Each structure stands twice: as C-alpha cells, then as structure tokens.
Amino acid sequence: MSGSAVLDADGPRGYALLNHPLFLKATAGLVLLCLWEGVVRWLAPPYVARPSGIAQVILGVLGNAEFLSAAGATLSAVALGLFISLITGTLIGFLMGRIMLLEQGLRYYVNSLFATPMVAIMPLLTLWFGYNTDARLAAVVFAGFFSVTVNACEGARSAPLECLEVAHSFRARPWSTLFDVIFPSSLPYLIAGVRLAAGRARVAAVVAEFFISIPGLGYYILYNSRTFHHNEAFVAVIVLVAAGVGFEAFTRWLTRRYFPWHRPR
Amino acid sequence: MNLNSPWLRGATVAASLALGAVIWEVTGRYTSDAFWAPLSATLSSLREVAVNGVLLRQAMSSFQLYIAGLALAVVVGAPFGMLLARVRWLRVALEDYVLMLYSTPMVALIPFLLSMMGFGFAPKVLVVFLFAVFPVLYNTIEGARSIKPELIEVAQSFRSGEWQLWRDVMIPYTLSFTMTGVRQAIARGLVGMVAAEFFLSPSGLGQMIMMGSQNFDTAGMLAAILLIVLLGVGLMDLGRALEKRFAVWRGYNP
Numbered sequence: 280m281s282g283s284a285v286l287d288a289d290g291p292r293g294y295a296l297l298n299h300p301l302f303l304k305a306t307a308g309l310v311l312l313c314l315w316e317g318v319v320r321w322l323a324p325p326y327v328a329r330p331s332g333i334a335q336v337i338l339g340v341l342g343n344a345e346f347l348s349a350a351g352a353t354l355s356a357v358a359l360g361l362f363i364s365l366i367t368g369t370l371i372g373f374l375m376g377r378i379m380l381l382e383q384g385l386r387y388y389v390n391s392l393f394a395t396p397m398v399a400i401m402p403l404l405t406l407w408f409g410y411n412t413d414a415r416l417a418a419v420v421f422a423g424f425f426s427v428t429v430n431a432c433e434g435a436r437s438a439p440l441e442c443l444e445v446a447h448s449f450r451a452r453p454w455s456t457l458f459d460v461i462f463p464s465s466l467p468y469l470i471a472g473v474r475l476a477a478g479r480a481r482v483a484a485v486v487a488e489f490f491i492s493i494p495g496l497g498y499y500i501l502y503n504s505r506t507f508h509h510n511e512a513f514v515a516v517i518v519l520v521a522a523g524v525g526f527e528a529f530t531r532w533l534t535r536r537y538f539p540w541h542r543p544r
Numbered sequence: 545m546n547l548n549s550p551w552l553r554g555a556t557v558a559a560s561l562a563l564g565a566v567i568w569e570v571t572g573r574y575t576s577d578a579f580w581a582p583l584s585a586t587l588s589s590l591r592e593v594a595v596n597g598v599l600l601r602q603a604m605s606s607f608q609l610y611i612a613g614l615a616l617a618v619v620v621g622a623p624f625g626m627l628l629a630r631v632r633w634l635r636v637a638l639e640d641y642v643l644m645l646y647s648t649p650m651v652a653l654i655p656f657l658l659s660m661m662g663f664g665f666a667p668k669v670l671v672v673f674l675f676a677v678f679p680v681l682y683n684t685i686e687g688a689r690s691i692k693p694e695l696i697e698v699a700q701s702f703r704s705g706e707w708q709l710w711r712d713v714m715i716p717y718t719l720s721f722t723m724t725g726v727r728q729a730i731a732r733g734l735v736g737m738v739a740a741e742f743f744l745s746p747s748g749l750g751q752m753i754m755m756g757s758q759n760f761d762t763a764g765m766l767a768a769i770l771l772i773v774l775l776g777v778g779l780m781d782l783g784r785a786l787e788k789r790f791a792v793w794r795g796y797n798p
C-alpha cells in the first residue's frame with residue numbers, strides 16, 4: 280500500500296519502470312514459474328506437474344463436465360457448511376458472550392474443540408454419518424463452527440458499555456438490544472471468524488473427500504495423482520486456491536469498506 | 545451473589561466438566577459401541593496403551609515428526625521473512641505469492657508428495673513444514689510492512705551498520721509479529737502432523753486413531769482423539785503465551 284509511493288520516490292527517474300510494483304510482481308511470478316519448470320524438468324520424473332504441462336491441460340480440465348461438477352460439489356458443500364456454522368455459531372457465540380453462566384460452562388468445550396485439528400475427528404465423523412456427502416458437510420461445519428463461535432463471543436463482549444447502558448435505560452427489549460447494539464458492534468469479529476472458518480472449511484472438505492472418496496475436488500486430486508496425472512490434479516489445487524484468495528479479498532474489502540475503524544488481526 | 549468470585553467460577557467450570565463427563569458416560573452406555581464409547585471404557589483403553597508402551601512409542605514418533613517440521617518452518621520462515629522485511633523490492637515482488645501460498649490448503653498437496661516421495665519420514669516432515677512455514681513467513685512480512693521508515697532513517701543517520709540495524713531495529717520490531725505466525729504455525733503444524741500420519745505412511749497418534757476406527761475399537765479411537773484434543777489445547781496455550789510474551793515489544797497489549 281505505502282510501498283508504491285516510497286518506491287517511486289526512491290529510485291532515480293530512469294528506473295521508475297524497474298521499480299514499479301506491478302513490474303516487480305510480474306517478474307517475480309515469471310521467475311518462480313521458470314524455476315519450477317526448470318527444477319521439475321531437471322530433477323523430477325516426467326509425470327510431475329509443471330507450468331507448461333498445466334498450461335496444456337488447464338483449458339481441457341476446466342471445460343470438463345466431470346471436473347466442473349466435482350468443483351461445484353466441493354465448493355457448494357463448503358458454502359453451505361459455512362452458512363450453517365455462521366448461523367449456529369453466531370447464535371451460540373452471542374449467548375456465550377452475554378450470559379456469563381453459559382460462557383463459563385461452555386468455554387472449555389468450545390476452546391478445546393476450536394484447538395482440535397479437524398483431521399483427527401474425521402474417522403469418527405465417517406462412523407456417525409457414513410461414507411457419504413453428509414460426512415463431508417459435517418466435517419465442514421465442525422471446522423467452521425468453533426472459529427465463528429469464538430469470534431462471535433468475543434464480538435458480543437466488545438459491545439461498548441455506554442451503548443448497552445443507554446439501551447438499558449431506554450428500556451430496550453433484549454431482542455432489540457441484540458439486533459441494534461450487539462450485532463452491529465460485533466460484525467467485524469464475525470467477518471474475522473468467517474474468514475478463519477473459510478480456510479479451515481476448505482481443508483475439511485478436501486480431507487473428507489480423501490477419506491470417503493466422494494466426487495469433489497479433493498477426490499479429483501487423489502484419483503489423478505494416483506494415476507500419475509499430476510498436471511490435471513494440479514488444476515484442482517489452483518481452483519481451491521483461487522476460491523480461497525477470492526473469498527479472502529472479498530472479506531478484506533468488506534472490512535475496509537464498511538468497518539474502517541476495525542483493526543484486522 | 546458476586547458472579548465474578550473465583551470460587552463460583554471454579555465451581556461452574558468444575559460442574560460443567562463433570563456434567564460433560566456424565567453425558568459422555570451415559571450416551572456411551574446407551575448407544576451402539578460402533579458409534580460412541582463410554583468415558584470409562586475410553587480411559588481404561590488409554591490406561592492399557594499407556595501401560596503396554598504403545599502410547600509412549602507412538603507419541604514419540606508423532607512428536608519427532610511435529611518438532612522436526614515446526615523447527616524447520618521457524619528456522620526457514622523467520623529469517624527469510626526478515627530478509628524480505630529489509631529488502632523492500634524483494635518484498636514487493638514476493639508478498640502476493642506468499643499470501644497465495646498462505647491461503648493454499650496444503651492438505652491438497654499431500655497426494656502429490658505421496659506419489660513423488662513415497663512413504664518415508666522426509667515427506668511427512670515436508671508436510672508439517674508446508675503447513676507451518678507460511679504463517680510464520682506471512683506474519684513476519686506483515687510485521688515488516690509496519691516498521692516505521694523513520695526508525696530505519698534514524699538508525700542510518702546515526703551511522704549504524706547493517707548488522708546493528710538488524711539487531712536493534714529489524715529483529716526486535718518484527719519478532720512479535722513472527723510470534724503471531726509461530727502461534728498459527730503451532731496449530732497448523734498439528735493438523736499437518738495428523739494429516740501426514742493419516743494419508744502418507746500410518747504412524748504415531750494418527751495411526752492409533754486409524755487402527756481404532758478400522759478395528760471398530762471405538763474406545764481406542766476416542767482415547768487417541770482425546771489425547772490429540774488435549775495436545776491441541778496445550779499447544780494453543782503455549783502459542784498464546786509465546787505471542788503474549790513478545791507482544792509487549794509492540795508497545796501495547798492486545
């Protein structure tokens with residue numbers, strides 16, 4: 280952000296282009312791609328993914344109906360799971376944030392499940408839900424729910440005391456205190472929670488697909504890398520990264536546009 | 545009654561833990577063994593593996609993997625991040641790519657590593673490393689972006705050499721941000737460890753979970769999961785303590 284101004288001021292006039300951030304970024308990207316290509320050609324067996332190989336297959340894979348339905352299955356499971364964890368997590372987090380007894384009772388459970396690596400629970404989830412898409416959805420919800428809850432709880436406690444007092448002295452109903460005071464002040468926390476949840480949810484969906492072999496991007500990667508089609512498999516990784524980076528950029532924009540006072544952590 | 549009194553607090557927590565234990569025990573007794581096992585069965589299974597030495601062996605194997613990957617991630621990530629902090633053009637060139645890798649679900653790369661590197665110890669360490677290195681790198685760079693240019697200018701106008709600049713400005717300033725990264729890396733590395741033990745060659749605590757689920761030994765599986773949950777909690781507290789210890793250097797307490 281501040282980098283460009285400083286850089287432009289830094290260099291002598293003739294080197295303005297060389298010091299331009301876009302130029303630097305593009306060059307670095309090119310160098311990294313060449314490095315990858317070179318190392319793989321030189322050291323690795325021919326089936327290993329490399330930029331030129333991916334470039335050859337990417338359009339074919341992206342146009343492939345099977346791949347598209349796999350991508351749709353994974354990403355929609357992630358979206359649905361995030362939605363469920365956002366609703367339930369916000370509700371429980373708010374209650375925990377405002378009712379001390381509930382907070383003290385649930386804190387240990389929420390914190391320890393928040394700290395649990397979701398992968399470890401996966402075998403248990405397959406026992407409960409069977410080897411089907413329900414298990415994937417459960418994994419996504421499990422991965423997302425606790426990050427939302429922890430952040431919603433923190434957000435509900437961050438509501439300014441003066442506002443709560445004013446609401447109280449004007450005899451606001453609990454319902455309208457929740458919606459008009461607590462909810463707005465905890466929105467940035469909720470966004471942070473969803474951002475964290477989104478990263479975990481993608482991992483959860485992929486892990487679930489590795490485990491239970493249902494159609495999706497994770498299974499696409501597993502299948503194609505086992506049959507030594509690394510280039511094709513890597514396209515799925517690119518789609519996963521693109522979805523993540525896109526969502527990240529969206530939430531950053533949302534925070535900056537609507538909650539400029541909030542310091543992102 | 546004062547809701548904040550430590551006695552009452554302790555009592556509530558104890559009551560909630562006791563209630564949780566009772567619910568676990570009761571649901572375990574009234575559901576099928578294939579789904580859920582009572583707490584008592586889980587604990588006795590835990591005692592059994594602790595006595596016959598399996599637990600120690602598997603935990604040591606997991607621990608080695610975890611520490612090797614995490615240490616590698618910190619040793620590589622922190623200095624490289626600080627280098628990017630100092631060399632501004634390199635940082636501008638690379639930071640977007642680091643961000644991209646930071647948000648890559650590394651678990652998706654495990655099948656590639658499996659078919660390229662096989663089942664040894666090295667690919668598993670690589671998995672933990674990949675999970676853990678980018679949080680360290682990313683947060684160090686974020687810290688570097690927020691170094692005030694005046695600090696460096698002042699240091700330079702007092703003719704500090706490159707080494708002094710690193711020692712007195714760069715490292716103290718970025719270290720607290722690096723520690724935020726280390727906290728994230730501690731958590732992510734644990735995920736990487738379990739994922740590596742599941743999807744590469746089975747070993748350690750991951751293998752205990754897998755064995756339990758494949759042999760319908762639900763109590764054994766729950767025992768291993770309980771261990772990992774406790775491990776996760778302990779490591780998260782450790783990470784928070786580290787971060788807090790160094791956050792003082794930022795000049796405020798978050």
